Every structure is written in structure tokens, then in C-alpha cells.
Amino acid sequence: MTGFATRAIHAGQDPDPHSGSVIVPIHATSTFVQDGVGELRNGYEYSRGANPTRTALETCLAALEGGRFGRAFASGMAATDVLLRAICRPGDHLVIPDDAYGGTFRLIDKVLRSWGIEYTAVSQSDLPAVRAAMRPTTRVLWCETPSNPLLAIADIAALAGIAHESGARLVVDNTFATPYLQAPLGLGADVVLHSTTKYLGGHSDVIGGALITDDAEVDEQVAFLQKSAGAVPGPFDAWLTLRGIKTLAVRMERHCDNAERVVAALQTHPTVGDVHYPGSETHPGHEVAAKQMRRFGGMVSFTVRGGAEAALAVCARAQLFTLAESLGGVESLIEHPGRMTHASTAGTQLEVPPDLIRLSVGIEDAEDLIDDLRTALG
Numbered sequence: 001m002t003g004f005a006t007r008a009i010h011a012g013q014d015p016d017p018h019s020g021s022v023i024v025p026i027h028a029t030s031t032f033v034q035d036g037v038g039e040l041r042n043g044y045e046y047s048r049g050a051n052p053t054r055t056a057l058e059t060c061l062a063a064l065e066g067g068r069f070g071r072a073f074a075s076g077m078a079a080t081d082v083l084l085r086a087i088c089r090p091g092d093h094l095v096i097p098d099d100a101y102g103g104t105f106r107l108i109d110k111v112l113r114s115w116g117i118e119y120t121a122v123s124q125s126d127l128p129a130v131r132a133a134m135r136p137t138t139r140v141l142w143c144e145t146p147s148n149p150l151l152a153i154a155d156i157a158a159l160a161g162i163a164h165e166s167g168a169r170l171v172v173d174n175t176f177a178t179p180y181l182q183a184p185l186g187l188g189a190d191v192v193l194h195s196t197t198k199y200l201g202g203h204s205d206v207i208g209g210a211l212i213t214d215d216a217e218v219d220e221q222v223a224f225l226q227k228s229a230g231a232v233p234g235p236f237d238a239w240l241t242l243r244g245i246k247t248l249a250v251r252m253e254r255h256c257d258n259a260e261r262v263v264a265a266l267q268t269h270p271t272v273g274d275v276h277y278p279g280s281e282t283h284p285g286h287e288v289a290a291k292q293m294r295r296f297g298g299m300v301s302f303t304v305r306g307g308a309e310a311a312l313a314v315c316a317r318a319q320l321f322t323l324a325e326s327l328g329g330v331e332s333l334i335e336h337p338g339r340m341t342h343a344s345t346a347g348t349q350l351e352v353p354p355d356l357i358r359l360s361v362g363i364e365d366a367e368d369l370i371d372d373l374r375t376a377l378g
């Protein structure tokens with residue numbers, strides 16, 4: 001297998017055999033000509049089922065995660081919904097992280113629960129607690145590492161062992177780490193999920209999701225639901241995501257460099273409380289992160305002294321760090337999880353600290369980012 005950056009630029013992206021176009025064309029078509037009834041030219045029939053631009057993206061995603069099967073979706077949540085409905089039936093049980101992505105938690109708690117799915121939320125860095133939460137009906141152990149927004153680290157290989165002992169599958173939401181920094185399938189995970197909206201797309205200009213697996217049974221169910229429910233990305237969206245992926249390796253190196261500089265500045269600032277970054281030697285998950293990740297990513301969260309009011313004021317004063325939800329783009333973003341991305345967890349077991357601020361550290365000049373944070377912190 002070629003190196004990561006080579007795969008990102010070439011996997012699934014051979015020059016177009018018809019025109020010679022070096023870049024995969026945007027196949028803006030809903031349907032494909034048949035040479036006779038049921039005689040498809042290149043296997044394409046109707047774009048909900050498959051479209052060549054989407055195929056290029058799916059092939060590339062599978063190559064990046066080192067999996068046999070890749071499927072692209074209209075959003076990360078569409079991928080999550082399809083995956084859980086592909087694997088679970090009413091009465092089945094899930095074990096999810098107690099700091100799961102807010103949208104994932106909302107889908108499971110508000111939508112899938114009414115469909116008869118049960119769940120237990122536990123801290124995934126607490127392996128005995130995870131093991132104790134597994135039931136005979138548990139179909140999926142869901143893992144996010146690093147987690148959102150607290151950057152907790154879960155040991156993927158250990159979780160795979162626990163899932164498989166119970167006859168369940170381990171799903172890893174690899175959105176924060178990206179396949180450049182972490183390869184869950186190689187550590188024993190059964191399925192990798194992405195919100196390609198974030199680092200894979202990388203430019204905050206397109207929403208998308210993906211599922212990658214080596215498990216033919218799961219992929220067959222996923223492909224069936226992808227086609228039957230139709231939450232697919234259009235060819236323009238698939239093309240934009242593919243364009244973003246080409247630079248993933250260089251972007252991630254710079255995101256990591258800048259995050260390390262920002263963390264060092266925050267750690268010595270008098271109004272900053274806890275800084276959460278798995279690259280810090282004091283982070284409780286540092287050792288596991290160092291074992292399973294190439295570097296530690298571009299996401300950082302921290303608390304400020306003075307509670308929610310102080311945290312909101314810092315978000316309001318930041319200039320270069322744009323106040324917005326989402327993450328993983330070239331530009332730096334700041335947000336208040338308690339009032340923004342994680343507002344739906346208020347009053348639940350998954351509620352986040354009110355004085356927490358989350359940064360998506362972009363690839364601007366590190367000095368400018370640090371100056372902006374110092375001003376915002378006052």
C-alpha cells in the first residue's frame with residue numbers, strides 16, 4: 001500500500017478514461033444510459049444508488065482508513081442513522097460515551113429510543129465501567145476518541161476486545177483524529193464513522209459523512225439503506241470533499257503544530273483553568289493517545305476562571321477565532337459547548353461544564369492565533 005498522502009491524492013482518482021481529465025469530473029446527472037434493457041455501461045443506473053464522483057470519494061475514503069468498503073452520506077448524522085439502523089433492531093442496546101457528540105446523543109436519545117433502541121452512557125476511559133455496561137442485547141459499542149468537547153481518550157484496542165467478547169461491534173467516530181492521525185480498523189474496530197464536514201472536507205464549505213468497514217455483512221446492510229433511504233451526497237458535494245481530502249496530510253501537520261503552540265500559551269495564562277489536549281503529558285489519556293495516534297490533532301478545550309459568564313465573554317472578545325459551531329476547517333473557530341454544540345445535553349448525564357470553551361485551531365500563523373486568544377482572555 002502506498003503512503004497516506006499519496007492515497008489521499010490518487011486513490012479512486014485515476015484520470016478520467018473518456019476525456020483525460022486529471023481531476024475526477026463532477027458527474028452532475030441523475031440517471032445513466034442503458035445500452036439495452038438492464039444493460040448498464042459501467043454499472044451505473046441512477047445516482048441515488050451510485051454516481052461516479054461519489055464512487056471516487058468512497059474509494060478514497062476506504063483507502064485512507066485501510067478498509068475494504070467505503071460509503072459516503074449527505075452528513076455525518078445521516079451516516080450514523082444508517083449505521084445504527086443497519087445493525088440494530090428494536091429491543092437492542094447500545095453503549096455510548098458519556099461525552100458523545102451532541103448530535104449523536106440527540107439522535108440516539110430522541111429518535112432511535114422511540115424506535116425501541118436502549119442505551120447506556122459511560123465514560124470510555126473507564127474500561128471496567130464499559131465492560132459492566134455491556135448486555136446480551138448490546139449490538140454496538142460506540143466510541144469517540146478524542147471525544148467532543150473534552151478530548152477524553154479511549155483505548156480503541158481495549159474497547160474492541162470488550163465489544164467482541166460480548167458479540168457486539170465497535171464503531172469509532174474518527175472525526176476528530178482523521179485517518180491521518182488514527183487508523184481504528186487496524187486497532188480492531190469494526191466500523192469507522194466520519195463527519196467529512198470537518199477535517200476531511202477541511203474548508204467549512206460542505207456537509208458530508210462516511211462509513212468505512214471491512215465487514216461485508218455490515219456493508220451490505222449499509223449499502224441497502226444508503227440506496228433505500230437515499231441520504232446521499234450529490235456529485236458537487238462529493239467532489240468538494242474529495243478536493244479537500246487531497247491536502248489532508250499537510251493540513252493535519254499544521255493543525256497539530258498550531259494546537260501545540262496554543263496549548264502552551266493557554267497553560268501559562270493566569271485566567272485559564274484546565275486545558276484539555278491529549279498531547280499534554282499531564283492529560284490522563286496521553287499514554288494511550290501516544291500509542292494509537294500519530295499526533296494529537298487540532299482540537300483544544302479549556303475552562304476559564306469566572307464561570308459561564310467569563311467563558312461567554314472570552315468567546316465574544318475573540319476576533320480571529322470566529323465564533324461558530326463546527327470544526328476542522330482551515331480557519332480557527334471558538335465556541336461555548338454548553339450554549340452551542342452541546343446545548344441539547346443540558347440537564348442530562350452528558351451535560352458539559354458551563355465554563356468550558358472549545359477551539360478548533362486552524363492553520364493560520366500561530367503568533368496571530370495566540371495574540372487573539374491573549375486579547376480575548378483579557
Ligand SMILES: *Cc1c(COP(=O)(O)O)cnc(C)c1O
Pocket residue numbers: 075076077078101103104144148173175176194195196197198207208209
Ligand atoms: C460534526 C460531527 C458529527 C456529525 O456530523 P454532521 O456532518 O454535522 O452531520 C458527528 N460526530 C462528530 C465527532 C462531529 O464532530
